[in-house]
Amino acid sequence: MTHDSTAPSRLPPTTLNVDLGERSYPIHIGSAVMGTAEWLAPYLAGNQVLVVTNETIAPLYLERLRLGLPDHLEVRTLVLPDGEEYKTLEQVSRIWDALLEAGFNRRCTLIALGGGVIGDMVGYAAASYQRGVAFIQVPTTLLSQVDSSVGGKTGVNHPRGKNMIGAFWQPKAVLIDIDTLITLPSRELSAGLAEVIKYGLIRDSDFLGWLEANMQALRGLEPDALVSAIERSCRLKADIVAEDETEQGVRALLNLGHTFGHAIESHQGYGQWLHGEAVGAGMAMAAELSHRLGWLDDAQVARCNALIASAGLPLEAPQGMEADDFLERMRLDKKNLDARLRLVLLESLGKACVFDATPSDMLQALLEEFPRR
Numbered sequence: 001m002t003h004d005s006t007a008p009s010r011l012p013p014t015t016l017n018v019d020l021g022e023r024s025y026p027i028h029i030g031s032a033v034m035g036t037a038e039w040l041a042p043y044l045a046g047n048q049v050l051v052v053t054n055e056t057i058a059p060l061y062l063e064r065l066r067l068g069l070p071d072h073l074e075v076r077t078l079v080l081p082d083g084e085e086y087k088t089l090e091q092v093s094r095i096w097d098a099l100l101e102a103g104f105n106r107r108c109t110l111i112a113l114g115g116g117v118i119g120d121m122v123g124y125a126a127a128s129y130q131r132g133v134a135f136i137q138v139p140t141t142l143l144s145q146v147d148s149s150v151g152g153k154t155g156v157n158h159p160r161g162k163n164m165i166g167a168f169w170q171p172k173a174v175l176i177d178i179d180t181l182i183t184l185p186s187r188e189l190s191a192g193l194a195e196v197i198k199y200g201l202i203r204d205s206d207f208l209g210w211l212e213a214n215m216q217a218l219r220g221l222e223p224d225a226l227v228s229a230i231e232r233s234c235r236l237k238a239d240i241v242a243e244d245e246t247e248q249g250v251r252a253l254l255n256l257g258h259t260f261g262h263a264i265e266s267h268q269g270y271g272q273w274l275h276g277e278a279v280g281a282g283m284a285m286a287a288e289l290s291h292r293l294g295w296l297d298d299a300q301v302a303r304c305n306a307l308i309a310s311a312g313l314p315l316e317a318p319q320g321m322e323a324d325d326f327l328e329r330m331r332l333d334k335k336n337l338d339a340r341l342r343l344v345l346l347e348s349l350g351k352a353c354v355f356d357a358t359p360s361d362m363l364q365a366l367l368e369e370f371p372r373r
């Protein structure tokens, strides 16, 4: 990954690059970038554009986005219902329908305007429409700005498991406008902070220290803190994706907390626990298991938990979710090899590894004993 901006401030936007050979793409990060043509137009494949968003985001940002699309384009919009429970093939099918009704061809471009739910579905629709068309990510939640818009994991949920249907399909560009975070509910901001903390825990102990010092600034939406956290997160993710695009190795580390977290999300019913909340609790569970293995000491677990809690995230699993409920769902996790259950754990704060947790009395005990709320 290269960093091509020398600008110390938000203007002009900072640009990072995801280095993937001929599928490389830029991540533009800044303030007031959404409504200007220079940040969108270069990445359009042709004249046909479908903007997909949801009913919450449309009234807030659709018009602003359209200002960045030149007049000569044929622009259609599709507004989907809002919620994780709508991250389904049925909604992706509505995107395919809209493309076909408009008569769009292989040179069309899809624009995902929204959080990770919209981004994942639009990416999958783009991956599969006429065997693959261009798409651009315009993420509007912190979570989607630091994680889901980058790296090309696209797809939908299945009632039995998160993101079980999908494809790797990279966007042509990612356009991050931090101004959108002003309207984001604080619970959603906290959910995004879970993925930010994740990067520090898996790969960057300096960043962990920075997060401890700046958590209140981030929760207070201070622009400089936000830009720093988004840039650092995107840089860490872009490096990992460039190294291992399809998760044959190191990319699995981005799943810290997710084996537990995905189990919580699907068990509780999609949308009950936000993805970031489930990942927050899942990272606390991973830290506790790492402690039981003798890898983290008491002080390190306390530090990890304090950071998760300071972001406004839970440190407990859901009340009524039993060990067997976890195991039933964790057995379907995509990282597993044959019947072997693989978890991302922490060797230290800032260094993660993939651990073969089968068979494990220790895992069973953790799932039984971990606090519930």
Ligand SMILES: NC(=O)c1ccc[n+]([C@@H]2O[C@H](COP(=O)([O-])OP(=O)(O)OC[C@H]3O[C@@H](n4cnc5c(N)ncnc54)[C@H](O)[C@@H]3O)[C@@H](O)[C@H]2O)c1
Binding pocket: 054, 056, 057, 060, 082, 083, 084, 087, 114, 115, 116, 117, 118, 120, 140, 141, 142, 143, 144, 147, 148, 149, 150, 151, 152, 153, 154, 162, 163, 180, 181, 182, 183, 184, 185, 188, 191, 192, 275, 276
């Ligand atoms: N593809 C990946 O690599 C990847 C990475 C992480 C998470 N994900 C997926 O992303 C999803 C979670 O994404 P999310 O946290 O962005 O949730 P989300 O897309 O559901 O958005 C959260 C809520 O915020 C609203 N919203 C979005 N932008 C807003 C704004 N600027 N102002 C006000 N409201 C706004 C949305 O309408 C929604 O109600 C999950 O499905 C998760 O599995 C994917």
Ligand SMILES: O=C(O)C(=O)C[C@@H](O)[C@H](O)[C@H](O)COP(=O)(O)O
Binding pocket: 147, 151, 153, 162, 163, 195, 247, 251, 252, 254, 255, 258, 334
């Ligand atoms: O990009 C990745 O790789 C990640 O694992 C990022 C995660 O934060 C994200 O939630 C992803 O969707 C999880 O992927 P999955 O393959 O475990 O479904």
Ligand SMILES: [Zn+2]
Binding pocket: 147, 195, 258, 275, 279
């Ligand atoms: Zn995630």
